[in-house]
Amino acid sequence: MSQNILEIKDLFVQYSAGKDTVRAVNGINLTLEEGESLGLVGETGAGKTTTALSIMRLIPNPPGKITGGEILYRGENLMEKSEAEMRKIRGHEISMIFQDPMTALNPMLSVGDQIAEVIRLHEKISRADAMRKACAMMEVVGIEGGRAGEYPHQFSGGMKQRIVIAIALACNPSLLIADEPTTALDVTIQAQVLELIEQLKRKFNTSLLLITHDLGVVAEVCSKVAIIYAGEIVEYGTLKHIYENPSHPYTIGLFGSIPNLNETVHRLSPIPGLMPDPTKLPDGCAFEERCSQACEACGKGVMPYVEIEPGHMVRCIKFAGKEC
């Protein structure tokens, strides 16, 4: 068995908003093996980005606060690291790609300088060597190294995202967190970027945590999938488990909401209602009021996290042997 590069245990994150407390992440457990790629799928406000920022220890505090749990990176608890130690880890061991390539780059610095800067932060090499490495990195992501002296506005959206990826990978991190890396891009460009991420993953054996709302993108890139809803993982398994045997009513609902290119249906079957207000999460299952199969037992207590087949976990009372 390969080693776990990342383990999240019982993570709780809250934001305070005036009088209310937003319970963004409520007891997430996740493991990511060395070289594996995990897709974290959920809707706006489900806690995807909060989870990613917690791993980087970049939750803005205040208003945010990690209120419980641990995050183990290669067995070491990141929660106990000092800020200086975290700075060494960020970019070097764990890198993050943000959603919007338009705002992730500094418009006043040439792209080569921006890549070189990250390299020089983590490696003791000369400015010229760092620049040479930056050019090489640009070639890796498929942009001519000769364009290193150009500024972000001289590149198209897809190319900017490649540069963001080059910056993230410049120090050869072991874990890459990609937060909706292709959402802002057109599909033909998205295909190029996904291809690039996959190639680089193979080349450097980087582990990947891909955060997205797009089940299609996950199917293309990931081997494991976790579905997140209202700050909880409701289903976890391999690609095959989730796509061929989706079991949590929310997962089933998500698939029903997407119009399928290969079949024709006259009407979609959406999930009724909305995600509960994260300041007033109900007792029991957070999905209960939108669930067609909900029963009385769903309204109370903590939902059991059941292993319905080896490696396929579902957080639903239906599978705990109780009658509904």
Add this chain to the structure above:
Amino acid sequence: MLSTKQDASLSQDTISIGGHGQTKEIIGRFLRNRAAVFGMVVVLFLLFCAIFPQALTQYDPIEQNLRDRFAAPSAEHFFGTDEYGRDIFSRVIYGCRTSMEIGLISVAISCIIGVVIGAIAGFYGGITDNLFMRFIDVLMAIPNTLLGISIVAALGNSIPNLIIALSIGSIAGYARVVRVSVLSTKGTEYVEAAYATGASDFRIIFKYILPNCLAPIIVQATMSVATTIMAATGLSFLGLGVPAPTPEWGAMASSSRAYIRDYWWLVTFPGLAIMTTAFSFNLFGDGLRDALDPKLKS
């Protein structure tokens, strides 16, 4: 959160067209800001002084009493008396009226003219914009104090002339603020949506653009009351503002310069009054800006 009024509309066949009032929300946000509330309380107190100075004072601010010259602050004269034996406390309180009058009226004048110019320039763009804004550039090229001095020097020392001088100087600020926010509001999708429903220019300006530009205008106006009062006291200090013997803080500070070594209270209290006024208006304005946050974060 639902009010009972809204619940009532559920059962009815028709619904009342209206909102539950964003004012309440804005006031709530403002009241949570302690510095802003402090500023507002002081501003309200200053307004009270300006409207009812006689309620707080027992002496006539211009009555001379040469026997009582240079009396130190005491129970009888809280802030002492000046070189003519006038009660400084009364003069400071009455001076508030002069300052407020100048500040509020000239802000109102420059605000109205500036908003109209800025709105027209921003909404119509093109040549209109160019013409109006070049005129504004010319205004901005003249230093405010110099403009004030020239106008007062040409027209003579009086409060109305001072107001005219100060108003002209600050039109440019409003015009620019309004033009920029009109431009950015004009480009929004909801204005385009209004065009798509067939709304007229007039409706778009008054229902869509101006309400969304209101916040920066209110903030700018509040803040510039402070700067205008400062400018007025500055001009009076130079002897170009309010004619004697009308009590005015700048003039008071100016005339007591000579006695600063021996009689500190002559210059200190008008100075403190100027400072308090400017400070409290700025706190109030800052608080308003935060409360009126155009992004309407909840």
Add this chain to the structure above:
Amino acid sequence: MSTLVEVKNLKKYFKTPRGLLHAVDDINFKIEKGQTLGVVGESGCGKSTLGRTVIHLHERTSGQILFDGKDVSDLSKHELKEFRSHVQMIFQDPFSSLNPRMSVSQLIAEPLLIYKTSKSSADLGKEVGRLMDTVGLARRFANSYPHELDGGRRQRIGIARALSLNPEFIVCDEPVSALDVSIQAQILNLMQDLQDEFHLTYMFITHNMSVVKHISNNIMIMYLGNMVEFAGAEEIFKNRLHPYTKALLAAVPIPAIIEGRKRQLLTGEITSPIDPKPGCRFAARCPYATDICHAENPQLDEVLEGHFVACHNVKEINQL
């Protein structure tokens, strides 16, 4: 069935500091009453400009627009207002297309007030209530403000506004792109129900292939201001004839496990739509491009029945 909207040789150019931007270049299409035309393309292909030009939110550069058989290319101020009561638009971003200073009921009442369709305020209230019911917006939100609601509900406000004047034709500009998938499906179903109920004709602009296939009768694929392919929704997904359509559809990630999936990637730079040189605009990225593609504009030809393609080499590529 009769034609509701017809567009002939429509062009819309924008002046930019670097030259003329050909946003919409010589587009022709017809939409039958009660049908949906899907307009697909990537960002910057001119699909939004096309929609806005058809309903006079942008003034066209040249060409002709026919609505219900009448030429509506040039309208006086009065005629324009009349025209706008028949055509409406649903905007992409329900966060920025609603005036933040107006409540839900005021927003929905606004078009009714502009056209003075209600006699009394009680009538107006009744009408607003009816519209809120139609789009599935609970009446308790009548006095709320847009920023207090989620994206799905805001988009319902946008739809209620568009419906308020009983229009015949609605241009929908990416109406579900900003929404989460579960909400997206709710809104798509609502739009289909409304179409059936009120015999609406839609022009549905989107970059989302699965959504456009789901909702459209006909689909038009745009690339840099040009129409490259036009056909029935089923047909275009079955027979992808234009090389760009092939690449575009192959790039869509499908939420299913497909064995041996291979990505077909486009290489080459996107041609600038500013003062474009003659020749096919896709030629620089096209794997099948030949000399003629760089020299002459391809014409839109009916290659199969009801299936139009603008490509010099369409026959060779598809072995027709």
